Amino acid sequence: MLNIFHNKFTLTVLLLVYIQFVAAETPVYEIEIKEHLFYPSELEIPPNTKVKLIVLNRDPTPEEFESYELNREKVIMGSAKGIVFIGPLQPGVYPFFGEFNPLTAQGKIVVK
């Protein structure tokens, strides 16, 4: 029975299946940018979890999703989307903003 682990092919297959399981578990959240505002402006995510954030820019002009606390920055062209992974994070509040329109485009990730 233990001999299956001696077969490199089987090991690889098991590894890929495991990775699929782990990868499939990354929760996905969406944030929209409309009229230089984030919707939702407050997003709650679980602690110590890697999360996939899809930022949908509904405006015709580009925006840059940025956060010092999260260490993320990404330019998202108008009417396009960007994918940013966040976390694992400890409980707390992590603000983010749109660098091109920082006065209005503000939000926070609330981890609890």
Added chain:
Amino acid sequence: MLITVIIFLREALEAALLISALLAGLHRVGYSKNWILPAIVCGLLGGGIMAYFLEGISNMFEGAGQEVVNSLFLIGMVLLLNFTCIWIAKTHYQNLAAKRYDKSDRSIVYILSALVAIAITHEGSELAIFSYAAIHGSGSIVPLIAGAIIGIGIGMSVGAIFYYLLIHIPRPISIKITIALLILIAAGMALQAATYLIQVNWLPSQLPVWNSSFIIEENSLAGQLLYALIGYEATPSAIQLGFYVTTVACLLISLYLVYRRQGRLSYD
């Protein structure tokens, strides 16, 4: 317009600090600085081109294109900085040995030009996109140009002050400080590259190892300056620290090897 100033200032500052550090190193070993202007122009063109293609670039690698390209730029700059540090060290030793270094060796000009051009392409693409957004948003180009001039002007002023400080460091330690600075700049770039790859899940993400916000906050002036210069990060993860430390180690090792080789050559 304040937003425009701040955005242009932040990007110009990163480029200006790098350029000042390079020029200070060259000044110390007495090399010409004529290559700077063409390199800057190339960088601006590169930035415009990259901005033009950014949407396509972003969609590459299943949405990771922007980060992958930026990381490649940064790693490229780390390697170029490695060559630069080695060249500065070698040239300095040759100067000390009163040997005229081979001025026909133009390779350093290409290396430094590439460094500056890549850095400006990297920063410039973001500014080009912002400019496009600003013009489309407000329709008027005047506040954009005014903000850009002010922002870049402030960035260049800070760079000039930095250059002045560097070249006035006392002779005995100035070469070591210049090279140490370039090593830290390279390490900061490597850390930034790691951060981009973590952002798109090409590298694993982890909880931060520490939080040094109580010493220097990233949002503060000092934090922003340190970030622009050596990649200061208040909450680094293990991988980011790994990239940083490995880069410092690799550069130090390569410099040490040059030092040993120079020592042997001087016995000829």
